[in-house]
Amino acid sequence: MSDLNPSPATGTATAEAANPFTAIARLLRLVRESLEGIKRQGQAPRWVRIARIRAYQKDGDHISRAVIPAVDQGLIYAVLYLAGLTLKARDLLTTADAATAAVEVGGEMLRTITTDDFNRSLSKVIGDDGAVNPLRAAGAVIEGVMDLADKVPEPEDLDQIDEELYALLCLKQLPLDEKGLGATTETHVDLATSGKLRLLAMALARPIAIRSLGKDKSGEQEVTFLGGRRLWPVAEAALPNRAEGRWGAGEDSETIYEFAFSGADSAAGLDIAEANGLLEKMGYVEPAVTDATVFDALLQRRLRRFQKVNGLTVNGQLDNPTLNRLMHLNVATTSLKWAKPFDAGALPEGFDDTRNDAG
Secondary structure, eight states: OOOSSOOOOHHHHHHHHHOHHHHHHHHHHHHHHHHHOOSSTTOOOHHHHHHGGGGGGGGTOHHHHHHHHIIIIIIIHHHHHHHHHHHHHHHHTTSTTHHHHHHHHHHHHHHHHTSHHHHHHHHHHHTOTTOOOTTGGGGGGHHHHTTOGGGSOOHHHHHHHHHHHHHHHOOOBOOOOGGGOOSBOTTSBOTTTSOHHHHHHHHTTOOEEEEEETTTTOEEEEESSTTSSOOOSSOGGGSOSEEEEEESSGGGOEEEEEEEOSSTTOOTTHHHHHHHHHHHHTTOOOSOOSOTTSOOHHHHHHHHHHHHHTTOOOSSSOOHHHHHHTTTEETTTTEEOOOOOOOGGGSOTTOOTTSOOOO
16 A cells, blocks of 8 residues: 555556646556555554544644644645645636647646655655656656647546545534534544544644635635534534544544633634635635534524535535535535535525525
């Protein structure tokens, strides 16, 4: 699992030389498989071993100082950037000047994947400092690629990249009975099926930037705590005051991430504020909220508008489809999809944002 540069079959190498976007999808798949893989029998997956660095962040440990920037500023940043470029590329394929514009976006995708920073980050994450990015050599010819119309990605190319990016970034909440929750939601997130880069960002308490928000796609919102605990319409005091994600079972289980939502220096209400921030950056500013850190009826009404415009079940909840779509992820197709900004014309006549869908 640690060998990032196996000798590919001749057919694979030839295909990737002709279509570098297939190679991007393959690289992303290798990242995912490396994070989920184990090096020796009985060893924790690599993403869990990286998450353990959270315990040393405040100690000035030299290993954490090297690995955390590689994960946060290197790999996570590059993957989020690629996600944005992939969404833009899909849009451009449907426009009149798709050929030229898509080549430019495709070139940016290739530039990102062939940088030394990305290669170093990749090596740190997979635990192989000698790993060589198989596309690194392509960096020298990227400018030439920009001039070639045959390097425009096809829809099926983007489908492959979509699938891998979603698998790295999605967040899956387990079905829970909110009334039965205590002060800690240990089983709130399904660690097995959630994206490992998203979980690492939570483990290291690092914000991820959700970009291209709003009609002009100029809005940006950082998200650190949203999704860290179960949220539903209730007073803050009744919500879980501590959220914890654990990997493993019994005495061998260990904490992957932990957020405090009460007390001094806590993240009290910040996850709700991030949800409101995302909605506002996309134009969902009505009704005006009096306290952005409270999950009240006003936030529910905003969520219902967002859900209706985006074709989701209208229930006023931060369920899996809604939580992920706020971050340009589509649970139904396990792929990327723009979160649509507010559009009054997309709401049917007589739409009531105080009511859920029937049934």
